[in-house]
Every structure is written in structure tokens, then in C-alpha cells.
Amino acid sequence: MLKESETHGTLSVTRNKDLDALSLPPSGTIHVESSATLPSPRNPFSLANRTGQVDAVLVSRDAIHHLSENDDGMELEDPTSSNSRSLVVVPQHELTADDIRSIHDVNDLTKAEESVQISWVNEVTNDFLPPFHYIPQNLVFQNASVNILLSRIGDEDCCSSCVGNCVSSPTPCACANKNGGEFAYNARGLLKEGFLEGCIAISRNPKRYYAFCKDCPIERSKNDDCLEPCKGHLKRKFIKECWSKCGCGKQCGNRIVQRGITCNLQVFFTPEGKGWGLRTLEELPKGAFVCEFVGEILTIKELHERNMKHAVTGEYTYPVLLDADWGSRFVKDEEALSLDAASFGNAARFINHRCYDSNLVEIPVEIEGPGHHYYHFALFTCRKVAAKEELTWDYGIDFDDHDNPIKPFQCKCGSKFCRNMKRSNRSVRSSPSNARCSL
Numbered sequence: 428m429l430k431e432s433e434t435h436g437t438l439s440v441t442r443n444k445d446l447d448a449l450s451l452p453p454s455g456t457i458h459v460e461s462s463a464t465l466p467s468p469r470n471p472f473s474l475a476n477r478t479g480q481v482d483a484v485l486v487s488r489d490a491i492h493h494l495s496e497n498d499d500g501m502e503l504e505d506p507t508s509s510n511s512r513s514l515v516v517v518p519q520h521e522l523t524a525d526d527i528r529s530i531h532d533v534n535d536l537t538k539a540e541e542s543v544q545i546s547w548v549n550e551v552t553n554d555f556l557p558p559f560h561y562i563p564q565n566l567v568f569q570n571a572s573v574n575i576l577l578s579r580i581g582d583e584d585c586c587s588s589c590v591g592n593c594v595s596s597p598t599p600c601a602c603a604n605k606n607g608g609e610f611a612y613n614a615r616g617l618l619k620e621g622f623l624e625g626c627i628a629i630s631r632n633p634k635r636y637y638a639f640c641k642d643c644p645i646e647r648s649k650n651d652d653c654l655e656p657c658k659g660h661l662k663r664k665f666i667k668e669c670w671s672k673c674g675c676g677k678q679c680g681n682r683i684v685q686r687g688i689t690c691n692l693q694v695f696f697t698p699e700g701k702g703w704g705l706r707t708l709e710e711l712p713k714g715a716f717v718c719e720f721v722g723e724i725l726t727i728k729e730l731h732e733r734n735m736k737h738a739v740t741g742e743y744t745y746p747v748l749l750d751a752d753w754g755s756r757f758v759k760d761e762e763a764l765s766l767d768a769a770s771f772g773n774a775a776r777f778i779n780h781r782c783y784d785s786n787l788v789e790i791p792v793e794i795e796g797p798g799h800h801y802y803h804f805a806l807f808t809c810r811k812v813a814a815k816e817e818l819t820w821d822y823g824i825d826f827d828d829h830d831n832p833i834k835p836f837q838c839k840c841g842s843k844f845c846r847n848m849k850r851s852n853r854s855v856r857s858s859p860s861n862a863r864c865s866l
């Protein structure tokens with residue numbers, strides 16, 4: 428018998444001989460935490476024994492794909508649901524490894540790697556979260572060269588004589604000077620209006636901010652007999668945060684991205700057909716740091732190889748190119764870096780694309796050292812975002828670029844500025860060479 432306690436929102440199951448087999452506590456009832464997960468019986472509840480190990484899960488019958496109609500499980504009626512969908516207790520040995528991992532991650536897919544928990548829900552289909560490894564910080568895959576050397580950080584690149592909080596200091600320190608004379612953040616830890624608007628303008632119309640050089644290193648590297656004119660380079664606006672060689676402390680107001688995720692986020696299944704997405708559970712002000720796009724650090728050469736292999740296997744990459752350095756010098760594919768969040772990543776791997784009027788903007792952040800070869804790719808709110816609103820960013824895809832071999836998705840962003848809708852009757856072709864990512 429399954430009942431919901433009216434007082435504290437728990438489900439209780441009365442003990443019987445079948446449940447004894449699940450090593451239940453001697454009290455005779457199982458108390459399963461409900462609250463947010465209760466309205467969706469697709470979210471499984473774990474039945475733990477006295478040692479805290481999970482023996483079985485309480486889950487909607489149709490959530491476990493391989494559980495055939497003849498499989499008995501242990502049927503339980505759910506009186507909390509108006510249409511009384513049936514719940515079954517499924518012993519752990521009948522679950523696949525991916526089922527088990529997803530079930531364990533329902534309340535916190537970060538596995539306690541972040542200072543906040545991030546839950547997942549699916550109120551649309553019976554799908555579990557795709558298998559991936561949560562990592563809170565970028566990790567080098569193999570031979571990508573990320574040189575974080577204290578000796579490369581000169582006196583002008585850090586504020587070694589500062590104490591406490593640099594942002595509240597009346598005189599700008601060396602790190603503020605690296606930001607163009609003032610910090611990007613205000614005293615509340617939000618991006619200053621002018622800096623944010625500048626980043627949004629670059630993101631929405633990058634070509635307007637191109638710089639053209641006379642003797643273009645990229646055109647010269649093509650080794651053509653005829654040297655073509657420069658196609659233009661995007662100069663990105665960087666944030667420079669204080670770091671370990673600085674004198675200030677971890678709570679310095681110029682250390683936002685390096686402190687990790689602090690807002691209340693949730694991964695959810697989107698009803699519009701975009702797969703999983705990320706949303707905020709609390710209202711976020713304009714200019715707030717949401718999360719960094721974290722993944723494996725790869726060379727572009729390795730990324731190309733993965734894309735070629737995946738074209739055969741049907742797998743995919745979730746890449747972001749770290750291209751800020753490319754404008755000033757020619758960078759070879761075996762040196763240039765990208766991030767791939769498909770197998771190893773953080774919550775940002777679930778952020779979907781929205782053409783033009785997305786509520787997040789990406790900003791490169793320099794933390795561990797000067798130079799724009801390796802940096803952090805951080806996402807900030809462009810405007811106030813309401814609780815439960817989906818978080819989106821513009822991947823920079825040009826749906827009309829025919830030269831890129833990677834075919835982009837059919838965009839379902841719903842924006843009135845959708846660049847894919849405009850070409851709705853034409854076939855989907857490829858993503859652009861200047862896309863920030865080809866997710």
C-alpha cells in the first residue's frame with residue numbers, strides 16, 4: 428500500500444513479505460523523500476537498506492524500457508497522481524549501468540562536485556539522462572598543450588601586493604589594469620552594464636567588430652601563390668580575474684568564475700524537441716555568472732578526428748573553439764585548443780541554442796595566466812531571467828554556411844529572429860567556419 432503523508436510529503440509503503448526481501452528497515456515502512464520529485468513518477472525513488480545501499484528503485488513502469496509487460500516487479504498504486512499511473516519496485520540487478528547512474532544522479536548530477544546541487548527531471552518522456560561524466564573543471568584529454576606556469580605570470584599580470592578585496596579598493600590594481608583600467612564586476616559580483624553590453628554587441632554581430640590586418644598571418648599560412656586579403660579577425664573582450672599569484676583572498680570580488688556555480692539550476696527535458704535543457708530555479712539578475720562551459724581540452728586536430736570517427740558511429744561532440752588567439756597569429760590545428768563536453772562536462776553541456784535573443788552570453792575569462800591560447804569560456808545572463816526559464820545561448824551558427832562538413836540541427840529555438848526558420852523550406856546544410864561552436 429502506497430500513501431503520501433500529508434504532513435511532511437513523504438511516501439510510505441507498508442511492510443509486507445515481498446518488501447522484506449528488499450532489506451527494509453524494521454520500522455515496517457519505507458520513507459521516500461518526495462517534495463519536487465513527487466509530481467513526476469518518472470523520477471525514480473531509491474529504496475535504500477540500513478547501510479544506505481540501494482537495493483531497488485520505485486519507478487514508473489514505463490520509465491524502465493527493458494522491463495517487459497510480463498515482468499512483475501512489485502506494482503504499487505500511486506494515489507498522489509490523478510490518473511493513478513502505476514509504480515513498480517525494480518530490483519537493482521534488473522537495471523542497466525546507465526539506468527543506475529541516472530537514478531543516483533536525480534538529486535545531484537554533479538555528484539557533489541559543485542557547491543550547489545543540480546537535479547534533473549523529465550516530465551515529457553521516459554528518457555533518462557544520457558550517460559556522461561560530470562567534471563567541474565576542464566581536463567586535458569591527451570596532448571593538448573596548456574601551459575600554466577607561475578613563471579609566465581609577470582608582475583604586471585597579477586596584483587601581488589593587494590590585500591582582501593580588490594574590487595573595493597579605491598585605486599585600480601594590476602588586474603584591473605589588465606581589464607582596461609577597471610574591473611568587469613561590480614561590488615555585487617555582477618557584470619558592469621557597459622562591459623556586458625559591449626560583450627552582447629560583439630556576440631550578436633561579430634562581423635561589425637572585425638579588425639583587418641595588412642599582412643594576414645592566416646592568409647600567409649595558406650601558402651598560396653597569390654596572397655588574399657585578410658578576412659577579418661574578431662577581437663574578443665576578456666575578463667581578467669585575480670588568481671593565486673595575487674595578494675587578495677579567494678573572496679576577492681574579482682574572482683567570480685573560479686568560484687564555480689552558485690545559482691540554483693536544474694536539467695530538464697524540453698517539450699519543444701530540443702532534448703535536454705538547463706533552467707534556473709531562481710530569478711537571476713542581469714549580468715550574473717551562471718556557469719562555465721567545461722569539457723575535455725582537445726587540440727583541433729583531435730576534435731576533427733573525433734568528428735570523423737563519430738560520423739561513422741553516430742556519436743557526437745559538443746565542441747567550443749578557444750579561438751581568441753587565432754586572430755593575432757596563425758595557430759596550427761595541433762596547437763589550437765577546443766573544449767568537448769559530450770563525454771566529460773558540466774551542466775553547461777545541456778544549454779541549448781537560441782538565435783540572437785538568448786538570455787546568456789559567452790565571455791572569455793583569463794584566470795591562470797596571461798595569453799589567450801587557453802582560457803575559460805563563461806556564461807553570464809544578458810538580462811533578468813525568471814525562475815523556471817530555460818537558459819540559452821547563441822552558438823553563433825550560420826545555418827547558411829555550405830562549406831562546413833558538420834551538419835547542424837534543425838533549430839527549434841522559437842525566437843522570432845531564428846536564422847534557421849528563415850530558410851525553413853530549404854534543406855539543412857552546414858554550420859559555419861566562424862561559429863563559436865558546432866554543438
Ligand SMILES: C[S@@+](CC[C@H](N)C(=O)[O-])C[C@H]1O[C@@H](n2cnc3c(N)ncnc32)[C@H](O)[C@@H]1O
Nearest residue numbers: 701702703776777778779780836838839840866
Ligand atoms: C550542447 S547540446 C545541448 C543539450 C542537448 N539538448 C541534450 O539533450 O543533450 C547541443 C545539442 O542540443 C540540440 N539543440 C540545441 N539547441 C537546439 C535548438 N535550438 N533546436 C533544436 N535542437 C537543439 C542539438 O541536438 C544540439 O546538437
